[in-house]
Each structure stands twice: as C-alpha cells, then as structure tokens.
Amino acid sequence: MSLAFDMLLVGTGTALAPLRAIAKAALKAKHKGKITLLHGGLDDQDLYYVSELQALALKEDNFYYDNCVLNESILFEQIAIDNKMQQYLQAPNTTRLYICGPADTTSKLKLKAFLKGVPSSAILSDSFL
Numbered sequence: 001m002s003l004a005f006d007m008l009l010v011g012t013g014t015a016l017a018p019l020r021a022i023a024k025a026a027l028k029a030k031h032k033g034k035i036t037l038l039h040g041g042l043d044d045q046d047l048y049y050v051s052e053l054q055a056l057a058l059k060e061d062n063f064y065y066d067n068c069v070l071n072e073s074i075l076f077e078q079i080a081i082d083n084k085m086q087q088y089l090q091a092p093n094t095t096r097l098y099i100c101g102p103a104d105t106t107s108k109l110k111l112k113a114f115l116k117g118v119p120s121s122a123i124l125s126d127s128f129l
Contacts, residue, residue: 040081
C-alpha cells in the first residue's frame with residue numbers, strides 16, 4: 001500500500017485521543033502524505049494537547065494541526081467543525097478522512113465530506129454512542 005495519500009483527522013472533544021494515536025502511528029511509519037489533525041470543541045477547555053500538537057507540527061514537515069470552538073473564544077477560532085473541515089478538503093479524491101466523535105457530529109461530517117467529493121471508501125469513522 002502506498003503511503004503517499006493525504007490524511008485528514010477530524011474530531012471533537014475526547015475524540016482527539018484516537019486521532020492523535022493515528023497521527024503518531026502514521027508519522028512513526030514514515031507516512032509520506034500530508035497529515036492534518038483538526039480538533040474542535042464547544043469551548044476553550046474542550047481543546048487539550050494543544051501545545052504538544054503545535055510542537056509536533058513544528059517538528060514534522062508533513063504534520064499540520066488546527067483547532068476551533070463553537071462558542072466565542074479569544075484563544076481559538078470560532079467556527080463549526082464541519083465548516084472548518086471543508087477548508088481542508090481541497091483534494092477530496094486523494095484524501096483519506098478519519099472522523100471520531102459523537103454519532104450526530106460524525107454523521108454530519110461524513111455527509112459533508114462525501115458531498116464535497118471524498119469517496120465513501122475513503123471515509124473511516126468511529127462514532128461515540
């Protein structure tokens with residue numbers, strides 16, 4: 001299997017844990033494509049490992065980290081995670097999407113990604129019930 005495809009990892013709240021693990025495993029395996037981790041929350045306190053992920057993005061040439069919150073914030077961009085995700089789907093045919101989070105959020109993200117052009121076979125998800 002080629003390791004040159006781009007990865008977009010998207011989740012909210014505690015969904016960061018499995019996405020962070022996927023990103024670290026891909027980096028350890030010398031993944032060649034771009035790895036973008038997008039983490040969202042309701043408020044500032046929902047975002048964690050921010051400093052660690054920013055440092056990792058500075059260290060690794062192909063790793064990118066971004067975040068957002070729904071409610072007003074002076075620390076993070078205020079935007080819905082699905083709208084933020086759309087900004088990163090510039091090459092939907094060559095991107096594999098990994099989505100984790102609450103079932104309703106996961107379903108919404110999967111649908112928006114599919115409508116943006118990501119093939120359903122390239123969308124992997126883990127819904128929290």
